[in-house]
Amino acid sequence: MLITALRDHAYAKAPYLLAVSEQARAALPEAVKLEAERPLVGVDGVITPDILWSCTSCGACVQQCPVDIEHIDHIVNMRRHQVLIESDFPSELGSVFRNLETKGNPWGMNASSRNDWIKECDFPITIIDGEIPADVEYLFWVGCAGAYEDRAKKTTKAVAELLHRAGVKFGVLGQGETCTGDAARRSGNEFLFQMLASQNVETLSAVFENRSSKKVIVTCPHCFTTLGRDYTQLGISLEVVHHTQLLNRLVREKHLVPIAPINQAITYHDPCYLGRHNQVYAPPRELLEASGAQLVEMPRNSERSFCCGAGGARMWMEEKLGERINMARVDEAIATKAAGVAVACPFCRVMVADGVANRADQVEVHDVAQLLLKSLG
Structure with missing residues (x-):
């Protein structure tokens, strides 16, 4: 229109x-x-x-x-x-802008709560304060959703456990993180984006001060795009990988070996900011196959996939025109007769899970990392 x-x-x-x-x-x-x-x-x-x-x-x-x-x-x-x-x-964006400006996250949660998910892990996690330790290979950028949103926290813990079991040395910033500014930039508040991004660039520059290779792993495709692409405009170049990419490599190299196949039909929803924006289509699907799932594709998939409705800061706004986007996508997923929907984005997970609940369907919604962890036994 x-x-x-x-x-x-x-x-x-x-x-x-x-x-x-x-x-x-x-x-x-x-x-x-x-x-x-x-x-x-x-x-x-x-x-x-x-x-x-x-x-x-x-x-x-x-x-x-x-x-x-x-x-x-x-x-x-x-x-x-x-x-x-x-x-x-x-x-609706007014409160989001205020939360980002004053709290550093769109939910308006306190920075002290960013470490709460760590308390639920039964293995040690390095919290980086200052420069990244020499034995730490990756900075795990948890993101706002991964730290605060209950469903996304499950993905965060699953990825952390998988990295730990694979012997990958990683650390997190904990309270040193603030929002990448994705929602601010996509919604047009460039001033707020620049403020948040400048703060993060300063933090990341200090973390990787003596590193030529600045490796960052993320679970959110929006952080993936903002850190890996938008931040180059502010003078920092990071080697950002999505968790499905790294986990897929760890499975291929036998650092992670699935022994308890899922044995369920699973359909995969492509996040727009992972697929169309960054051309990452194969790793999540290869992980599902490695986990023993039978992949059942929706009619619109891969480069022709359909949005969940959360991008462009729409996660924080009500839909007023036409059919709800997430409901249209969920109907496609349910029509495949799959037992579950696999996602690779915290926003997609919220939108798809809410749509499934609205349809009162029994389809389960999980991140790819959770399914892989389950298949390890």
């Missing part, structure tokens, strides 16, 4: 733009002059607020566009104008 609205506006405004003088413009039909004066974004604008804020930044439009238009960049730029210049944005 956004692109077609811009196209129709351009066609309608064309006579005004092509007029060679003020006299020529004055002679134009009243409808053309009114179209030329319409605001770009607004209730009576070319693009209504509901349409502008409905984008999940999934990237499907960019991938399918035959002339390589970067739709997301333009949408985010319009959101920046609305947030930073007009101060006009969905009311």
Whole structure:
């Protein structure tokens, strides 16, 4: 709707733009002059607020566009104008912005709670304070969801245990972490993103001060994209890997050996920020197969997958137009008759699990890492 609205506006405004003088413009039909004066974004604008804020930044439009238009960049730029210049944005984002600014996470939780998941582990976890120890290979960037959201914490603990069992030396920042700023940037609050990112870049630069190889593992595709791609704009280059990539390599190298096959039909939901944005499709599927699961694909999968509805800061906003995106995706998953849905993103997990609960279905939703851990016996 956004692109077609811009196209129709351009066609309608064309006579005004092509007029060679003020006299020529004055002679134009009243409808053309009114179209030329319409605001770009607004209730009576070319693009209504509901349409502008409905984008999940999934990237499907960019991938399918035959002339390589970067739709997301333009949408985010319009959101920046609305947030930073007009101060006009969905009311739900107000609390998110405040939480990010004052607490360093969108939930508004205290920094002291970032280490709570560690207390639930029965093996030691290195908390890095200052420079990363020489014997630690990876910094495990837990992320806000991984530290605070109960379902995502299960993934965090599963990944930590798998790394421990594989003999991979890793450490976490604990209270030294703050949000990467993904939600702030995608929703147009560039000032807030720069504030959060600058703080993290300073922390990461100190952690890896004497390291030429800056290895970071993440469980959140949004952190994956922000740390690995956006932060290069701020002068730091990190070797960021998603947990499915590292775990898949550990399985191939026999550091992790599944001995108790899952023996269930599982369908896999591709996170947009892992799949379309970063082209990571094979590792999660290979992990599921290694775990003994029978992979059953949904009709829309891999590069043509369908969004869960949480990207582009939509995780924090209510849907007002059309069918709920997560419900459409969950219906596809249920239709496969699989016993469970595997995900590789904390936001996807929330959206899919909520959709399953809404449908009152018995399909289980797990992260790929949890299924792998279960298969190790």
